[in-house]
Amino acid sequence: MFTFIDVFAGIGGFRQGCELAGGLCVWACEKDKFARQTYASNFDIDDHEFAHDFAKDIKDVDLMDIPDHDVLLAGFPCQPFSTAGRREGFAHETQGTLFFELAKIIKEKQPTFFLLENVKGLLSHKSGSTMFTIMRALNELGYKVYPKVIDADGFVPQHRERVYLAGVRDDIDLGSYWHDLRGPWAEFEAPQKGSLQLRHILEPHDQVSVKYTMSDRYMAGLLTHEAKQAAKGNTFGYRIYHPGDVTGALTASYARSAQSILIHQGEHMNPRKLTPRECARLMGYPEHFKIPVSDTQAYKQFGNSVVPPLIRAVMNAMLPWHYRE
CATH class of the missing domain: 3.90.120.10 (DNA Methylase, subunit A, domain 2)
Incomplete structure (x- = not known):
């Protein structure tokens, strides 16, 4: 079994998919009060002002309160990044964005893996400079990152293209797993498009x-x-x-x-x-x-959610068997 945290959790699409893949959620964070209501109703957790395992605003989180975990999951909001030719690194270029808060957690907790999700337009936002900044920031934190655009068609009867960033810490030896330039996506299997209507x-x-x-x-x-x-x-x-x-x-x-x-x-x-x-x-x-x-x-x-069965398939592709047993 692997442990994970659910950042920008929404109503729990990531959690739903990861639990189906054998994961255990040890911490979540979501600010929207209505999304928190739905999340708490479905995962039997305490939606309380000071609930230790269900934080509200990520900007108020004490990093020491976040448990250690194998996988960090986040469908992070895409805000403007200050690139403009600077080379000071992520701490400067992403300061003031919610991605910066996410990067702080990764830097402090050093999860073995992460999976981030965003709209396909992230790839072309600001002529690609936003994606460049994100990738460089994650590389500086000590991770290999593999992006892939996936259409949910086949998992559900809906064309829904999103970009997923799968990451693994540089010092982790996965043996033959993630063995080529495609990383985990070499193992990813999607249903035939149109199989669900x-x-x-x-x-x-x-x-x-x-x-x-x-x-x-x-x-x-x-x-x-x-x-x-x-x-x-x-x-x-x-x-x-x-x-x-x-x-x-x-x-x-x-x-x-x-x-x-x-x-x-x-x-x-x-x-x-x-x-x-x-x-x-x-x-x-x-x-x-x-x-x-x-x-x-x-x-x-x-409308803001990820597709849980797709997340399950991604986790099955990302994690070697011993993380899921």
């Missing part, structure tokens, strides 16, 4: 509340906006999906911009948005996963 996660039509059906006014507004954008030579995306489809990426703004994933309900009915439970399934969460918050918060939480 919307039909696998949708509620029966007669069990979905009419409140999720888009109004005539809403649909008229979409058509009007589409026509205006077309007149300007622009495109405006709203997409209606059928049961045999794979969706685009679920976003944190789905509550107010449901047009990104609308569900077909028949030729003479307006389409509907996904229910929160369907969003949970679309992200790969199990049926028993509790949703104790409002629909608005649930959409935000699932």
Whole structure:
């Protein structure tokens, strides 16, 4: 069994996947009160102001309070980095960013492995300078880092490309593991794309509340906006999906911009948005996963999450067998 910490934990997507891979969470940190509510409800921990194993603001964490661990996990926020040709190292270039707080934990606790996740756009942010700074910072901390863009399609019925940074400490001898330039990704196995479709996660039509059906006014507004954008030579995306489809990426703004994933309900009915439970399934969460918050918060939480079954596959690729036994 391996131990891990869950930084910028959200609702526990990393934790869900790592526990399926045989891991034990020893510490977590999440600031958003609604995400904390969902996390605490599902992992039977104390969402208390001073809970030792469930910290709030990472900036207030005493590094000595973080237990030793094998793997650090984090879907870290991407903030502006101050590169501008400087060469003073991560402490200077990332100061004031949340990545800097993450780097401080890595420097102090020296986990054997880490897995970081971010949007694909991180690779091109500021013409690549942000990614360059992150990679150099992690190298300076004594880690080999292997980035890879992975689409969740196949793990779930959703195209969801994210960049993952897998790291191992320089002094760790993995033998034949991570044996080539691809690092752990040589062992990574993904299901066939399209193997899961919307039909696998949708509620029966007669069990979905009419409140999720888009109004005539809403649909008229979409058509009007589409026509205006077309007149300007622009495109405006709203997409209606059928049961045999794979969706685009679920976003944190789905509550107010449901047009990104609308569900077909028949030729003479307006389409509907996904229910929160369907969003949970679309992200790969199990049926028993509790949703104790409002629909608005649930959409935000699932849209910000990682895909647990994908995380399980990544951990199985990253960690040699003796870490998972």
